[in-house]
Amino acid sequence: MTASPPLLDVRDLAVAFDTESGTVRAVNGVSYTLREGETLGIVGESGSGKSVHVLAMLGLVPRPPGRITGGQVLFRGRDPEGHDQARDLLAMPERHLRRVRGAEIGMVFQDPMSSLNPAMTVAAQIAEPLRLHLGLGAREARARARDLLDLVRIPDASRRLDHYPHEFSGGQRQRVMIAIGLACRPKLLIADEATTALDVTVQAEIVALVQELKREIGMAIVWITHDLGVVAGIADTVQVMYAGRIVERGPVDAVFSDPRNAYTLGLLRSLPDLSRDRAGRQRLRQIEGSPPDMRHPPPGDPFAPRNPFATPRCRTEAPPLAQVEGSVPGHLAAAWYDLPALLAAGAGR
Numbered sequence: 001m002t003a004s005p006p007l008l009d010v011r012d013l014a015v016a017f018d019t020e021s022g023t024v025r026a027v028n029g030v031s032y033t034l035r036e037g038e039t040l041g042i043v044g045e046s047g048s049g050k051s052v053h054v055l056a057m058l059g060l061v062p063r064p065p066g067r068i069t070g071g072q073v074l075f076r077g078r079d080p081e082g083h084d085q086a087r088d089l090l091a092m093p094e095r096h097l098r099r100v101r102g103a104e105i106g107m108v109f110q111d112p113m114s115s116l117n118p119a120m121t122v123a124a125q126i127a128e129p130l131r132l133h134l135g136l137g138a139r140e141a142r143a144r145a146r147d148l149l150d151l152v153r154i155p156d157a158s159r160r161l162d163h164y165p166h167e168f169s170g171g172q173r174q175r176v177m178i179a180i181g182l183a184c185r186p187k188l189l190i191a192d193e194a195t196t197a198l199d200v201t202v203q204a205e206i207v208a209l210v211q212e213l214k215r216e217i218g219m220a221i222v223w224i225t226h227d228l229g230v231v232a233g234i235a236d237t238v239q240v241m242y243a244g245r246i247v248e249r250g251p252v253d254a255v256f257s258d259p260r261n262a263y264t265l266g267l268l269r270s271l272p273d274l275s276r277d278r279a280g281r282q283r284l285r286q287i288e289g290s291p292p293d294m295r296h297p298p299p300g301d302p303f304a305p306r307n308p309f310a311t312p313r314c315r316t317e318a319p320p321l322a323q324v325e326g327s328v329p330g331h332l333a334a335a336w337y338d339l340p341a342l343l344a345a346g347a348g349r
Contacts, residue, residue, distance in 0.1 A: 005076060005086065006033035007187060007220050013071035013090075015049075015056045015244075018064060022295035027053045028244040030071075031321075036187070039214065039221040041235030041252070043228055043267065047291050049244035050224045051110075051192050057089055058105065058190075059097050075100065075188075103133035106181030106219075110193035112173035116165040122149070122176055123161035129183045148179040153209060171202035175209070182213060189214075190222045195230060203227075207234050228271060232256060237330075240264045243292055243302035246321055250331030258340070260324050260333035262307045263287070301336070309337045309347060 015027035027049040034040055042050045055061050057073045074086040089097065101107070109115040117125060126148055127141035136144060142161065149157035152175040165173055174194060181189055191210070195203040207230055214221060223234055231238050231252065238255050240248040240263065248261040259265045266287040289306035292298055298305055304314040319334040 004036065006074075007036045007038075007076050008034040008222075009072075009074040009086065010053075010057070011072040011074070013053055013056065013073060014069040015052055015061060015066060016069050017066050019295075024294045025297060026066075026244050026294060027056065028297075030241075030244070030246055032239060032246065032249065034188070034220050034222065036220055037214075037218055038237060039223060039235045041231030041238045042222065042224045042241060043226065043231055043238065044241035045226075045291055047294070048241040050241050053244075054190050054192065054222060054224065058101055058107065059089070059092075059094065075105070099133065102129040102186075103184045104187050106184070106186035106189045108174075108177045108181045108189065108191040108194045110196060112170070112177045113165065115177060116173060118165055121162050121164055122168070126176070126180055126183055129180065133184050144183070145179075148183060149176070151182070151213070152176070152179045153205075154179075171198055171205065174198060174202075174206055178206075178210065178213075182217065185217055186219055188220045188222065190224070192224045193226070194223070196226065203230065210234065228256070228267060240267065243294060243297060245302065245318075245334070246332075247303065247335075248333045249321070250324070250333075251328060254328045254331045258324075258327060258331075260327070260331070260339050261303075261335050262309045262337075262339060263303045264333075265339065266306075301334070309339060309342050311336050 010030060010032050013027055013030045017024040017026055030049065030053050044050050052061065056066070056068055068090055071090065073089040075089050076086045089100065092100070123142055123145050126145035130136045130141040130144050146157050146161055149160060154160055154172060154175055165176070168176060177194070195206050198206065210221065211234060223231065225231060235252050237250065238252045239246055240255070240261065242263050248255055248259065248264045255264060256268065259268060266285070269285040270287065272284060287306060292302050292305070300316045300318055301307070301310065301314040304310040307314065313336045319336045321332045321334045323329070324331045324333050
């Protein structure tokens, strides 16, 4: 049986920013695919290219100073004539791209307080994509906005429609952002640090809500976060980024239980082990050093200066992202060293 083509196919995407002090190479040859109904978690330090590459895909990187220096982003959806086909988002005219954003690809931004318009009611902001993309009238759009607030579990939705963003709690504002992202029942929802500013209880509620909505709507999700715990709870596949590159990718269980890139290992080691009693717990490990200056990226593997397992080859030649020997299909890593063997020998302790 032939597998269906991917919903999203990112090919060698590169993004740069021209600044007074030099060109920042923010994204460097990112390639991956996403299937319908799949949830992809993207993790990495600030500045790793997580958010920039998805903003570039949607034409949301300001130009200047930003510019796309290479690549394709093929998204399978309906073209302006209504035909189902893969289209290159990067080559799409802005007027066509506006039809994709919000309709076929929904976006939940990091900070709802700055993303929501403080001068517009919640009803007006949810209704906007409904009227723009679906052509609904004012009354029908308002009724649909109420249904969406119910869908994201905002109590007393009919009354809250005419409230402004400042009248909602942080968790409720994030739910409103999710309602806007889901308004047109998109094929793909991109959530950029959607739970970062929320306390852990509200985070858990938002994650549970998104999982429930995914099952109901059948959409694919790209979830960008610093929180590996959230990824473990929501994602099918995890993608680790560093210095604008993918350094490891694969099924969540495989990557978290058997990391093959030292940066992935460093992220996992920085998490507290709550399974041990207080006496058995150890001091959290940190990744020594700082991310590279992407105006002057180091030669070879960009993580090599911080990597205790680095080989001489790491410092001169960037490793390709390749299938990990002995692991499940689709578990890819970029490394010149055999991390399990080094750990077994006691290295890096």
